[in-house]
Amino acid sequence: MSAVFSSRGQSGASSPAVAARRRFVFAALTGFSFLGLAALMFAAMRRGGVLPVEGVMLALFLVTLPWLVIGFWNAVIGLLLMRFSRDPLAAVNPMLADEASDSPVETSTAILVCLRNEEIDGVALSVETMLEGLLREGALAHFHLYLLSDSSWPEIIAQEERLACSLQARWGGDIAVTYRRRADNHAFKSGNIADFCQRWGQGHDFALVLDADSFMEAPAILRLVRLMQRHERVGILQSLVVGLPTMSAFARIFQFGMRLGMRSYTLGSAWWQGDCGPYWGHNALLRLKPFMEHCHLPELGGRGPLSGPILSHDQVEAVMMRRAGYEVRVLPVEGGSFEQNPPDLVEFIRRDLRWCHGNMQYLKLLTMKGLRPVSRMQLVLAILMFVGSPAWVAFMVLSAGLFFLYDDYLNQFDPALGAALFVSVMSMVFAPKFATVFDILATRERRQAFGGAARIVAGVAGEIVFSMLLAPVMAIAHTVFLAKLAMGRGGTWSAQARQLHSVPYASAIRRLWPQTLFGALGVTWFANVAAFAVLPALPVILGPLLSVPFTRITASPFWGRVALLSGLWRIPEETDPSGDLLRLGLPALPAAKSQEPYGEPAYVEAPAAE
Structure with missing residues (x-):
């Protein structure tokens, strides 16, 4: 067991032989699972002969499989590591095997806070708290704070300038503070960081990249710096980012589910990705010299929404850094990086569609020269993450159509094999969550951190219902957006609304009418064509049908308070918040609740930004 799940080589890097063996094992597991599920689907269809439309459905089913089987085996490997490896973290990131947690900081790190029309009060509090933490650690002199603005709204620009002056007045004796605003935000965030590199990059060893909603505690920042100092071949070191405690019912349930699947999934993926790890664009440390030399992003040629600057820059920069011979590693440790x-759902969709737009540009990068095989596969998977949605929607629509085209279709499909296929797929879908839940329930300390066994089980049940309602809504949103891209229409990259706010019916309907129409047509179809199949079709049509009230309820500050007071969907930071999190004054934390009866949120009765 130890031979499979741990080994390390020189300079904190797994030996090439071990990395190759792990990737071979993972490819074999995922490949056999892919072929097995495809064979099971084909066998179920063969009972009455494979119809032409079923051949199309089989092809669509295959498109949806890669993320499914990869997520499953990531979770299985992660669970095995958590339960059987003596040191799971070192097994997937050998940098942690010889970590020197008390080594002096001897390098210069630029803290890059990237802004674009953001609410400034929250940014100010996060930055102040990070600086106070670094001052307590005695390391502040080794950092330089850069506020890198791409803002265009006059009132926001004025707030940024006041913040910069305030920070310079308060902290100027301990840390350099630089504020810069670009009048033209060409290439968006990647252009913002490229401008920093061109102006000031030569003066620093590392850059800590933060978004406006990022927060990192000082020990977590210093851990990244010390590891990067010790391991000179690491070009990007990505921290494991978790959600901040929140009063939003939507975000609360979502990030509880993410937290359940995150540990096993990240450990499993890091086990085989190794030195070709992910970069998520924030809460990560960059080694500036190779980043500036090797990660310059090209402008994509041609016309249409997939041309121009690369929007989802992070994964491209990761594969380019690895192509240059530097490692890209993830630090799979929960805590300290948020x-x-x-x-709410409307803002969630807007963020997801921005990622969808950027990931589709990878179609033009698949032939990039010199990429490692794992890196090229990562670009393919980033595309399939969204292409799988229209494939899934088309598969479901064709499945419903078969009942209309063939009165005796059920007699042509093997029910036993169909049931086996359904159980297999559902097991793979929920494997990442169940793997981590099993590990949490097996450990008394972790059970208490998540609110106790009863709350965990109830929270998991609620989160599964939440996920089942959310998944088809997102799939339809991706499908509609990809159809627009195919017709030459792109999206807009506007500021994210981050404050808790209610979502008016008009805003929800304007954004979610395709989902509502899909659900209404689905109910009408099954009621008139195949009433016996309404119940098994509910997971597909119920979420879209209820998407507008679902959005209203999960965005409601009232139901956010109810969720918080119930203790459901609790994360460890609520049970035992650090001093730095308490200083942020988050309404979901005990210190904030002691000041207000229910921790009043920043409440805005206004439509989310379109």
Whole structure:
């Protein structure tokens, strides 16, 4: 067991032989699972002969499989590591095997806070708290704070300038503070960081990249710096980012589910990705010299929404850094590195569609020269993450159509094999969550951190219902957006609404009418064509049908308070918040609740930004 799940080589890097063996094992597991599920689907269809439309459905089913089987085996490997490896973290990131947690900081790190029309009060509090933490650690002199603005709204620009002056007045004796605003935000965030590199990059060893909603505690920042100092061949070191405690019911349930699947999934993926790890664009440390030399992003040629600047820059920069011979590693440790998740479904969709737009540009990068095989596969998977949605929607629509085209279709499909296929797929879908839940329930300390066994089980049940309602809504949103891209229409990259706010019916309907129409047509179809199949079709049509009230309820500050007071969907930071999190004054934390009866949120009765 130890031979499979741990080994290390020189300079904190797994030996090439071990990395190759792990990738071979993972490819074999996922490949056999892919072929097995495809064979099971084909066998179920063969009972009455494979119809032409079933051949199309089989092809669509294959498109949806890669993320499914990869997520399953990531979770299985992660669970095995958590339960059987003596040191799971070192097994997937050998940098941690010889970590020197008390080594002096001897390098210069630029803290890059990237802004674009953001609510400034929250940014100010996060930055102040990070600086106070670094001052307590005695390391502040080794950092330089850069506020890198791409803002265009006059009132926001004025707030940024006041913040910069305030920070310079308070902290100027301990840390350099630089504020810069670009009048033209060409290439968006990647252009913002490229401008920093061109102006000031030569003056620093590392850059800590933060978004406006990012927060990192000082020990977590210093851990990244010390590891990067010790391991000179590491070009990007990505921290494991978790959601901040929140009063939003939507974000609360979503990030609880993410937290359940995150540990096993990240450990499993890091086990085989190794030195070709992910970069998520924030809460990560960059080695500036190779980043500036090797990660310059090209402009994509041609016309249409997939041309121009690369929008989802992070994964491209990761594969380019690895192509240059530098490692890209993830630090799979929960705690100390946070982000703020979208507070409602409308904002969640807007963020996801921005990623969808950027990932589709990878189609033009698949032939990039010199990429490692794992890196090229990562680009393919990033595309399939969204292409799988229209494939799934088309598969479901064709499945419903078969009942109309063939009165005796059920007699042509093997029910036993169909049931086996359904159980297999559902097991793979929920494997990442169940793997981590099993590990949490097996450990008394972790059970208490998540609120106790009863709350965990109830929270998991609620989160599964939430996920089943959410999944088809997102799939339809991706499908509609990809159809627009195919017709030459792109999206807009506007500021994210981060404050808790209610979502008016008009805003929800304007954004979610395709989902509502899909659900209504689905109910009408099954009621008139195949009433016996309404019940098994509910997971597909119920979420879209209820998407507008679902959005209203999960965005409601009232139901956010109810969720918080119930203790459901609790994360460890709520049970035992650090001093730095308490200083942020988050309404979901005990210190904030002691000041207000229910921790009053920043409440805005206004439509989310379109």
